[in-house]
Amino acid sequence: MASDLSVEQLIERLRRSGxxxxxxxxxxxxxxxxxxxxxxxxxxxxxxxxxxxNHFFSCIKDADGRAVISRVTKFAFRxxxxxxxxxxxxxxxxxxxxxxxxxxxTRYREILxxxxxxxxxxxLWADEHTPExxxxxxxxxxxxxxxxxxxxxxxxxxxxxxxxVLLGLAxxxxxxxxxxxxxxxxxxxxxxxxxxxxxxxxCRGEQRRQALISDLRSCEGCFQDCSHYECESDSELFE
Numbered sequence: 001m002a003s004d005l006s007v008e009q010l011i012e013r014l015r016r017s018g019x020x021x022x023x024x025x026x027x028x029x030x031x032x033x034x035x036x037x038x039x040x041x042x043x044x045x046x047x048x049x050x051x052x053x054n055h056f057f058s059c060i061k062d063a064d065g066r067a068v069i070s071r072v073t074k075f076a077f078r079x080x081x082x083x084x085x086x087x088x089x090x091x092x093x094x095x096x097x098x099x100x101x102x103x104x105x106t107r108y109r110e111i112l113x114x115x116x117x118x119x120x121x122x123x124l125w126a127d128e129h130t131p132e133x134x135x136x137x138x139x140x141x142x143x144x145x146x147x148x149x150x151x152x153x154x155x156x157x158x159x160x161x162x163x164x165v166l167l168g169l170a171x172x173x174x175x176x177x178x179x180x181x182x183x184x185x186x187x188x189x190x191x192x193x194x195x196x197x198x199x200x201x202x203c204r205g206e207q208r209r210q211a212l213i214s215d216l217r218s219c220e221g222c223f224q225d226c227s228h229y230e231c232e233s234d235s236e237l238f239e
Contacts, residue, residue, distance in 0.1 A: 138168025
């Protein structure tokens with residue numbers, strides 16, 4: 001595995017790869033343009049501005065309100081160790097959309113860069129108001145990051161430990177107001193695990209973007225294509 005990046009190196013690589021970043025160019029925060037955004041949510045997000053709803057997929061639920069994807073063999077981590085199979089998320093987010101994300105990333109054997117949404121010029125992994133994640137692996141991993149605030153760490157999802165860290169971080173996002181980014185090593189796609197229980201995806205290259213959309217549509221019975229949806233609150237929030 002390559003060495004961790006500095007924040008400055010990540011910002012420069014994101015810029016060269018064509019990703020829109022934060023208005024503060026010293027922060028590696030990415031938000032896609034309306035024509036590039038893809039969202040995968042536990043439910044519809046009525047706070048999302050209508051121009052960003054061009055491709056939105058929501059998790060289909062069973063009679064108990066649990067995401068159907070959690071019961072699909074393809075997304076059940078059956079080929080991993082017991083500690084991954086037995087992981088019990090506290091949030092619907094980690095039990096739904098993130099199962100698709102981990103499958104997509106492990107299929108291509110990607111090494112991931114991981115970083116939190118940044119504030120005030122630094123990487124804010126946690127503060128005194130942040131509850132601990134459910135996963136012990138994620139808890140230890142975050143503790144290590146607190147002493148490495150200037151580095152952008154990596155995860156190798158071929159390793160069960162690192163997959164558990166990703167699942168634990170997703171659960172942390174699903175239970176807090178924290179947002180965390182993951183991106184493949186080549187920075188082909190950036191995935192924002194957003195505290196509104198959704199993934200916000202930006203991919204460079206239309207072919208790669210369409211491949212991801214096709215993959216979501218092929219997950220029959222797991223996701224509903226809700227693109228261009230409307231909410232009753234739209235007139236109040238956006239007009």
